Amino acid sequence: MKPSLRLRRILSVAAAFGLLPAVLSADVVETKNGARIVGTVVKIDDGAVLVKTDYAGDLAIKQSEVTGITTDQPVSVRLASGTVLSGTVTSEGSALRITGADGQLTTSVDKVAATWQAGDEDPQTAALRRHWTYEAAVDITGKTGNKEQIGTAVSARAVLKTPQDTLQFYTAYDRQVADGQKAADQFKAGVDYQNNFAGRKSWYVRDEGGFDRVKDIDLYNIAAFGLGYDFIKEPKHTLTGRAGISYRYEGYGDPVAEDVSSAGLDLGVNHEWEFTNSKLVNRVAFVPTFEDFGNYRLTHESFYEIPLAAPEWKLRIGVSNDYNSQPGPGVERLDTAYFTRLVLNWQ
Known part of the structure; x- marks a missing residue:
């Protein structure tokens, strides 16, 4: 028994010394x-x-x-x-x-x-250095049977961001065809610059233009500038309200429809909330004209983004709404789209 006990003690001491460097x-x-x-x-x-x-x-x-x-x-x-x-x-x-x-x-x-x-x-220091980030997204939908439907939506965004300011360029094209008839044919491109000049306060300038052939809009443009305020300003959670002055133009292909060309307000809310492995984004913009506050355009987009196996690839699930209070003849006021998009991010 004694040799066995002595052996166990020797092994215990050896194990202790063997583990000591690791500790x-x-x-x-x-x-x-x-x-x-x-x-x-x-x-x-x-x-x-x-x-x-x-x-x-x-x-x-x-x-x-x-x-x-x-x-x-x-x-x-x-x-x-x-x-x-x-x-x-x-x-x-x-x-x-x-x-x-x-x-x-x-x-x-x-x-x-x-x-x-x-x-x-x-x-x-690294965060203060300007650097570009990019994203490209695509979703393709199709259906056969009682109805034939095919749709394609592509978008891209480039962002140059520091704690002091953010510059964004973006573009998107959406085309949907159902039973041989176009259900969507819309293109847009824009730029947005925000300067955080004092704490939660910022100023911004933005411009967006494009066309919407289903709504008979040959060309539209919204240019705006104003002030912003961060109601929530955390590293991974921001809520920013905006208020400014805008110029809105909508040129219709139908000569019966009256073109829109007027100054107005520009009101908006941007919300981003990053979680451990996902992100929630909400964007709302409201642009009424000074000539007639009942003539306005309201756009909204909300999506939830989750990463895939490769971190640069993400899946985005969301909904977007485009409401025009006074559209052209025979055109619905509200367009709603539900989407599931594959997104590639890189720097």
């Missing part, structure tokens, strides 16, 4: 409820501590619930005051000590604005 080479995050998460601290961003573990995958822990962080390798730390220091992080009670080549700094978890891998660029 020492890991980062540790401590929380208010006493939990100790062992892994690799990837970054701190947007009020969350992201930890990569071998046993539970990637974890996002609320920064407000974290009491201590210890890192084995140097990281870059930016405090809420703007101070940046690279070094290893250790917990000392409720304080954090950052030790690097430039010295030591003692702070607390709540004062850490962001961390990233040492040697990499500050994400805040």
Whole structure:
């Protein structure tokens, strides 16, 4: 029995020493409820501590619930005051000590604005740099049997965005044919620029033009400028209201229909909410004329976007409405479209 007991003790000690390097080479995050998460601290961003573990995958822990962080390798730390220091992080009670080549700094978890891998660029600096993002979307529908129907819709968008401003170019074409008759034949192209000049306040200018042959509109154009206000302004959730002055033109092919050419108001709401793996978008624009407030155009689009297996590909499910209060003869006021689109995003 004694040799067996001695052997077990030797194996236990050997195992302990064998595991010691693994423990020492890991980062540790401590929380208010006493939990100790062992892994690799990837970054701190947007009020969350992201930890990569071998046993539970990637974890996002609320920064407000974290009491201590210890890192084995140097990281870059930016405090809420703007101070940046690279070094290893250790917990000392409720304080954090950052030790690097430039010295030591003692702070607390709540004062850490962001961390990233040492040697990499500050994400805040990278975000300020202008860069284009692009998307292209397509949906094709068809039906045979009692009715023959085929439809194609394509769209594209290019966005140049920084925290200070956003520039967008977009275009779309929608063609639907049912039983040999066109149900939709619409093209549009536009540009939208928004400048966030003071906190939640912004100014904008936009222009959109195109045609709608089913509604007998040979050419339409809406040009507008005005002010915006962010009722919600969070990194992944925004709600912006707009109010401005517009010029609206609609030229009809039918000589009986009276063309629209008038200044008016431009009112709109833009809403975007990003979740972990999806996004909800709502856009509404209301453009009445000064000559007759009963003559207006109301457009709306809402969609829910989810990623596919490849992150650059997404599936977009939504609905759009286009309401013209005074359309041409024989044309319905409201057009509603339901869509499922395949979207490709790239930079």
